[in-house]
Amino acid sequence: MLRTEALSRAFGGLQALAELSLEVAPGEIFGLIGPNGSGKTTLFNVVTGVYPASAGRVWLGGEEITNLKPAQVIRRGVARTFQNLRIFQRMTVFENVWAAQHGLPTLRPRELVLPDRAAEAERRAEVRRLLEATGLADRAEMLAGGLPLPDQRRLELARALARDPALLLLDEPAGGMTPRETEAMAALIREVAAPGRTCMVIEHKMDMISALCGRLCVLNFGRKIAEGAPDAVLSHPDVLEAYLGHEAGDA
Amino acid sequence: MDPYLVSVLSNIGMISFIALSAYLLLLTGEISFGQQAYFAISAYGSGIATAMWGWPFWAGLLWGATLAGLAATLVAIPTLRLRGLYFSIATLAFAEMVRLVFEIFTYQVEIDGELVGPDGSDGFRDIRYIYDSNVTAFEYMLVIYGLLALVLIGFFVLERARLGSVFRMIGEDPMLTEMQGLNATAYKVLAAAMAGVIAGIGGGLYAHLTTYVEPKIFNVMLGVHSLAYGLIGGLGTALGPLLGVGIDIGFLESIRAISGYRMIVFGGLVAVLLIIRPRGILDEATVHWLRRRWRRWIHAQD
Amino acid sequence: MVDFIQNCLDGVMVGSSYALLAIGFTLIFGVMRRLNLSYGPSIMLGAFVGTLVYLEFQMGGFAVAVATVIGAVLAGIYVERLCFWAIRQGAAVASMVSSFAIWMQLEEIVTVFFPERTYPFPPLADRTAIEIGPFFLKLENLIMFACAAGLTVLLQVLLYRTRFGLALRAVSENPRAARFMGINIGRVTFWAFALASALGGVAAYLIIGTDAQITPLFGLWATFKGLIAMMLGGMGSIPGAILGGLLLGVVEAQSTWYLGTEYRDLAAYALLFLFLVFRPGGLMGQVAAERERAALRRV
Numbered sequence: 001m002l003r004t005e006a007l008s009r010a011f012g013g014l015q016a017l018a019e020l021s022l023e024v025a026p027g028e029i030f031g032l033i034g035p036n037g038s039g040k041t042t043l044f045n046v047v048t049g050v051y052p053a054s055a056g057r058v059w060l061g062g063e064e065i066t067n068l069k070p071a072q073v074i075r076r077g078v079a080r081t082f083q084n085l086r087i088f089q090r091m092t093v094f095e096n097v098w099a100a101q102h103g104l105p106t107l108r109p110r111e112l113v114l115p116d117r118a119a120e121a122e123r124r125a126e127v128r129r130l131l132e133a134t135g136l137a138d139r140a141e142m143l144a145g146g147l148p149l150p151d152q153r154r155l156e157l158a159r160a161l162a163r164d165p166a167l168l169l170l171d172e173p174a175g176g177m178t179p180r181e182t183e184a185m186a187a188l189i190r191e192v193a194a195p196g197r198t199c200m201v202i203e204h205k206m207d208m209i210s211a212l213c214g215r216l217c218v219l220n221f222g223r224k225i226a227e228g229a230p231d232a233v234l235s236h237p238d239v240l241e242a243y244l245g246h247e248a249g250d251a
Numbered sequence: 252m253d254p255y256l257v258s259v260l261s262n263i264g265m266i267s268f269i270a271l272s273a274y275l276l277l278l279t280g281e282i283s284f285g286q287q288a289y290f291a292i293s294a295y296g297s298g299i300a301t302a303m304w305g306w307p308f309w310a311g312l313l314w315g316a317t318l319a320g321l322a323a324t325l326v327a328i329p330t331l332r333l334r335g336l337y338f339s340i341a342t343l344a345f346a347e348m349v350r351l352v353f354e355i356f357t358y359q360v361e362i363d364g365e366l367v368g369p370d371g372s373d374g375f376r377d378i379r380y381i382y383d384s385n386v387t388a389f390e391y392m393l394v395i396y397g398l399l400a401l402v403l404i405g406f407f408v409l410e411r412a413r414l415g416s417v418f419r420m421i422g423e424d425p426m427l428t429e430m431q432g433l434n435a436t437a438y439k440v441l442a443a444a445m446a447g448v449i450a451g452i453g454g455g456l457y458a459h460l461t462t463y464v465e466p467k468i469f470n471v472m473l474g475v476h477s478l479a480y481g482l483i484g485g486l487g488t489a490l491g492p493l494l495g496v497g498i499d500i501g502f503l504e505s506i507r508a509i510s511g512y513r514m515i516v517f518g519g520l521v522a523v524l525l526i527i528r529p530r531g532i533l534d535e536a537t538v539h540w541l542r543r544r545w546r547r548w549i550h551a552q553d
Numbered sequence: 554m555v556d557f558i559q560n561c562l563d564g565v566m567v568g569s570s571y572a573l574l575a576i577g578f579t580l581i582f583g584v585m586r587r588l589n590l591s592y593g594p595s596i597m598l599g600a601f602v603g604t605l606v607y608l609e610f611q612m613g614g615f616a617v618a619v620a621t622v623i624g625a626v627l628a629g630i631y632v633e634r635l636c637f638w639a640i641r642q643g644a645a646v647a648s649m650v651s652s653f654a655i656w657m658q659l660e661e662i663v664t665v666f667f668p669e670r671t672y673p674f675p676p677l678a679d680r681t682a683i684e685i686g687p688f689f690l691k692l693e694n695l696i697m698f699a700c701a702a703g704l705t706v707l708l709q710v711l712l713y714r715t716r717f718g719l720a721l722r723a724v725s726e727n728p729r730a731a732r733f734m735g736i737n738i739g740r741v742t743f744w745a746f747a748l749a750s751a752l753g754g755v756a757a758y759l760i761i762g763t764d765a766q767i768t769p770l771f772g773l774w775a776t777f778k779g780l781i782a783m784m785l786g787g788m789g790s791i792p793g794a795i796l797g798g799l800l801l802g803v804v805e806a807q808s809t810w811y812l813g814t815e816y817r818d819l820a821a822y823a824l825l826f827l828f829l830v831f832r833p834g835g836l837m838g839q840v841a842a843e844r845e846r847a848a849l850r851r852v
Contacts, residue, residue, distance in 0.1 A: 050426065074432035086427045088420055090535040099420055102413045103432025112414040143539055163432065282646055329830045335645075336588060337833045340784055344826040351819040372815075475590075475653050482650045511665065518658025522635050525651040529644035 001026040001198040002047065002167055007056035009039075009046050009222075016042040018222040019056065024167075026061075027196040029189070031203065031213030031230070035242070039222035040202045041083055044169050048080055049073045060167065075105055079165035081156040083172045083202070089145030093136055096144050096155055097127045100162035127162065134158040134188065150181045154188075161192060168192065170201045174208055186212050210234065218242075257388045261460055263500050264395035266477065268453025270492035271402060272446040273474075274481035278415075279442045280422035281331070284474045285342030288326075288349040289319035289447040291469035293454035295353065295369060298378040298464060303360055303368050308380050308459065315458075316451035323447020327440045346474055353466035374465030381459045395456050402449055406489035418442055483521055485533030494532060555687050560806040566694035568802020569701035573756035574779030575786060575794035576708065577749040583725035583789035584745040587645045591632045591652040593776030594659040596753035599625025600761050600771065601663050604672050614675050614762075622754035628659060629750025633743060656772065663769045670768060677762030693763045700759055704752065705795060711748075712791070721745055725789065781825050787835030796836045800824075 002024040009017040017039045024030045032040050045051045047058055049070040057066045065073050079100075088096050101107060101123055111119070131137045134154040139147065144155060153173055160168055173189065174182040186208050193199045203209045209216065210230035218226045218233060220242040226233045233239060272286045297315030300306040306314070330341040359368035369375040381391055409415040417438050420428040425435040458464050480495030498520075503513050528534055574593075581589050602624030603617040610616075636651040677693040712718035723731040724741045732738055757775065761767045778801065786797025801821060808820035828835060 048430065069434075070426070070429035071432050071434045074430055080430065086424060086430075088423050088427070090423055091416070091419065092539065095416060098413075099416055100431050102417050102420075105432075107413075112417065113408070113412045115412070141543065143536060159431075277646075282649070333829060333833055336788070337784075337829055339588075339649075340780065341826060341829040344781075344822045344829065348819060348822045348826060351815075351822065355815050355819075475650075479650050479653060482647065512661065514657040514661035515665075518654040518656070518661070521654035522651045522658075525644075525647040525654075526635075526639045529640060529647035 001028075001061055002200070003059040004043075004047070005057045005059075007043070007046060007058060008054045009042055009051055010054045015222050017046065017053075020219070020222065020224055022217060022224070022227075024198060024200060026198055027193075028215065029193050029199045029201060029213045031201050031209045031216040032219065033203065033206075033209060033216060034219035038219040040219055041171055042222070043219075044080055044171055044200075044202070047073070047169070048078060071103065074163070075103065077163075077166035078169065079160035079163045079167075080169035081153070081160050081171055081173060083175060085149070085152050085156065087144045087147075087152055087155055087159075089143070091144055092141050093144050093147065093155055094127060094131065094140040097130055097158050097162050098124070100159045101127070104163065130158045130161055133161075133191075135184075150177050153177065153185070157185075157188065157192070166198060168197055168199045170199060170203075172202055172204065174203060174205055182208055206234070252389055254388060257392050259500065259504070261388070261392045261395055263496055264392065264399050265453050265457045265460065266480075266500060267399055267493050267496050268402065268456070269450045269473070269477040270480035270496050271406065271489060272450035272453070273478045274486070274489065274492040275406075275418070275442055275446040275449065277478070277481050277486055278418045278422050279439050280425070281439065281443075282335075282339040282478065283342040283443075283446070284339055284471060284478065285326075285344075285346030286446065286450045286477055287469045287471070287473040288342075288346035289323050289450035290454035290457070290473070291346075291349055291353060291464075291466070292322050293319040293451035294458035294464045294469075295356075295375060296451075297455035298375055298458040299358070299368065301380040301459070302375075302378045303358075303362070308384070311380070312452065312455040312459075315455035316448045319451025319454065320444050320448035323450075324440060324444040327443035331436055331439045331443065343471060343474070346469070347471065350466050350469050353469070372466060374463060375458075376463050378458050378462045378464070382462065391460060395460075398452055398456065402452065403489055403493075410489070479521060482531050483524060485528075485531030485537065487530070487533045487535040487538030491531055491533045556810060557807070559688050560810050561803050562688055562690060563694075564803030564806035565799050566690065566698050566802070567806065568782075568799035569698045570756055570760045570798070571778045571782040571801050572795040572798025573701050573704065573752060573759070574775055575782035575798045576705070576791055577753040577756070578779040578783040579786070579789055579791060579794040580721075580745055580749040580752070582783070584721060584742050585637060586728075587637060587648045588780075589632060589636070589652050589746075590649060590776055591636065591656045591659065592629075592749070592753060592779060593774065594656045594772030595628035595632050595750060596621075596625040596757040596775060597767075597769065597772035598628040598659050598663060599623070599750070599754045600674070600757040600767055601667060601672075601769075603758065603761075604667070604674055604767055607675055608672070614677075617675050618755070618758045621758045622751050625754030625757065626747050626750045629746050629753070630743070631655075633746040637742070637746075638739065656776070660769055660772055663772075667769070671766045672768075674761045674765055674767045676765040677759060691763075697759045697763060700755070704755060705791075708752070708791070717741075717744065781821060783835075784825055785828055785835055787837035790835070790837040793835055793837030800836070 004020055004022045006019040006021055007017055008015070008019055020043065032043065034040055046053050049068050049072065052067045057064060059065065060076055060078065063076065065076060088099060091099065102112065128137065131140050134157055136151060136154055136158060139151065147155060153175065157173060170189065174185045177185060182205060189199060189201065189212060201209065201213060213230060215228060216230050216233045217224055218239050225238045225242055226236040269286050269290050272289070273283055276283045293315030296318040297311040300311035300314045301308055326345050330338050333341060353369065354372045356369050357371050359366045359370060367377055417433060420431070421435045421438060428435045480499065481492040483498060484493065484495030485491035499517060503517055578592055581592065599621045603621035606612050606620040607617045632652060632655050636648050636655055640648045640651060677696055681692045683690045683692060683695065712722060720736050720741050723734065723736055724738055728738055761771065782798040782801045783794050784797070785800055786793025786795070804820055804824055805817050809817045812820065
């Protein structure tokens with residue numbers, strides 16, 4: 001589904017990603033872990049075109065997408081959430097999810113001004129279904145800026161799902177959540193991935209990620225230091241050495 | 252109707268166009284100091300069409316607004332790549348260039364033994380179509396408000412449609428907008444073109460009301476005022492800029508006691524208002540609250 | 554060729570006053586990342602305080618200069634408190650529009666107290682010209698140039714040799730990091746504003762002194778000249794502001810000579826527009842552009 005080849009990104013002297021080669025298979029939930037500043041979010045940013053790659057290439061489902069503009073990558077079936085929560089604060093919860101449909105390739109430009117009645121009703125029903133699924137239905141008419149943090153994370157997920165993406169990039173979907181909320185989020189992600197959707201998840205919560213993901217990749221200083229099944233990866237000596245020393249500070 | 256009242260109302264109507272024009276760009280998060288340029292281009296363009304080429308009023312107005320829209324698009328393409336402040340200064344530079352070009356622009360033809368047409372800094376006299384056609388000031392005021400109503404309806408349609416939501420998204424977070432698969436720059440150019448046309452309608456109306464335009468009217472004061480109107484009145488709805496125009500021209504101008512000190516009062520009022528409400532009186536949160544109240548009230552009636 | 558060089562000389566002389574205005578602008582912008590449109594009008598108000606001292610108390614040059622600077626600083630502080638300190642950091646547009654509103658206010662305050670179109674101002678020097686070979690230089694312009702150069706050196710010392718300068722540069726480089734280092738951003742901003750206004754006051758005294766008369770339009774003139782010069786040089790850069798000011802002066806002098814007075818401002822705005830489109834960072838743009846990129850990274 002997603003393949004990177006020797007992908008690198010430098011910021012001045014800092015090598016945020018160093019020759020990273022990864023392959024995410026269709027339909028799997030792939031975990032990305034590593035200490036803070038190890039390049040996880042940078043990978044999402046380079047894949048979605050927020051930053052151009054310094055070197056290396058990216059393929060999405062067999063098509064090369066290296067250095068495309070963000071909108072072009074997104075239109076090819078990618079959606080993401082943000083670690084530091086980016087929502088349209090001055091819009092309602094409903095509008096935030098509805099907004100994700102504006103750029104759908106199936107929406108004709110004319111429909112931005114003059115919608116087809118039936119199609120628009122169907123799309124609005126879809127927004128309501130997503131709000132229902134993420135447990136936000138009763139807050140649909142609130143301004144999104146006033147939502148508590150866990151709800152903002154769920155809103156980000158609902159908004160990403162409104163694009164019905166083939167590849168979903170989740171950046172700390174359970175960040176700042178209580179154990180119970182984390183569990184609910186994990187269940188939600190599993191549900192979302194059930195119809196064969198590919199997911200990549202960045203997360204610091206080890207219990208959640210090892211239960212959720214089929215495979216994990218560990219980054220440190222922009223390099224891949226281990227990859228494979230959660231149990232094998234988490235007991236890998238390099239990972240223990242590079243990661244566990246930092247974990248107390250990270251979690 | 253009292254002629255003074257008609258003239259004040261006509262003024263409010265015309266300034267509303269340019270205020271709405273600046274407001275549309277403010278929705279996309281862009282601050283333009285230069286919407287008066289499109290107002291000026293259309294004032295000259297439509298005036299030339301009716302007074303010199305003998306076109307009918309509506310054709311002249313359409314022509315002026317089209318010219319303004321084209322100019323706005325051409326300026327938007329290179330400048331909207333710029334970020335924030337750079338764009339604002341670029342619009343200011345362009346608008347001043349337009350004004351200074353009109354200061355030296357001379358194009359006159361002889362009609363009935365008299366020279367008609369723009370004459371540099373002396374301005375452009377005798378745009379007499381409205382008077383020659385025996386349209387009264389009151390009727391012309393109705394024309395202004397008819398067109399203003401059309402533009403407002405357009406804004407309300409826009410606000411309900413996805414396109415309006417795209418503009419607001421860009422205004423809040425361009426990168427997040429791109430992350431919804433939308434080309435933010437392209438939509439900004441579209442907004443700029445639409446804003447140019449709206450300012451152009453106002454400019455054409457203005458030239459035919461006053462029959463005389465001179466370059467120095469289109470200075471940066473006009474542009475910054477029209478920008479301020481949206482910010483005073485509020486960015487939550489298209490009624491915001493109209494409220495701003497009403498407060499400045501309608502309310503303050505009519506209080507004779509402060510006639511000599513109007514700007515002192517207005518300036519202080521705006522400064523204090525922006526401290527309390529950085530996005531104006533009718534900001535998004537207020538409009539949202541009012542809408543909910545309204546809907547609840549409607550439900551209660553059922 | 555002689556004409557061309559003479560124009561360049563004239564341009565540099567006038568440009569040094571633009572440079573002074575641009576430095577004030579860039580100091581404020583560098584620290585706040587917000588634009589103070591009221592900069593010109595507030596130093597204009599200061600200059601009218603100077604005029605008042607000159608007309609009412611018949612005092613000479615130095616007293617007028619001091620009065621101008623004090624007036625400019627007080628007006629600057631008023632603007633800072635109302636338009637910048639009171640409006641939260643995120644609302645840059647609100648600050649800018651608010652500073653415009655205060656511009657209107659200051660201008661009207663001045664016209665209420667000074668209803669005539671122009672008022673006399675103590676001339677900087679008598680109108681002697683100095684001949685150097687085939688070239689002429691006006692004495693008053695030379696004085697202005699020398700003062701501008703002197704002030705620039707003083708400012709460099711202040712910025713690079715004092716604790717306040719260090720704090721100011723830190724805030725302008727990275728406000729968040731500066732706050733974590735324990736720098737009081739509000740206080741630095743306040744003093745940067747006062748400093749910029751004082752510089753503006755000196756600039757106003759010198760510029761108005763060469764004309765020997767003052768009008769309320771000076772506010773608009775100063776804001777625009779300073780703004781253009783700052784943009785040409787690159788926002789937030791002091792060497793850029795100086796270069797931008799000199800470039801603006803030279804371009805104006807050349808276009809006046811070769812095209813005519815009516816083309817002078819047009820040429821200046823066209824230059825600004827082209828710079829913005831093709832080199833938005835201005836003359837010293839590399840530094841500014843790098844900082845922009847750093848800001849993007851924090852997104």
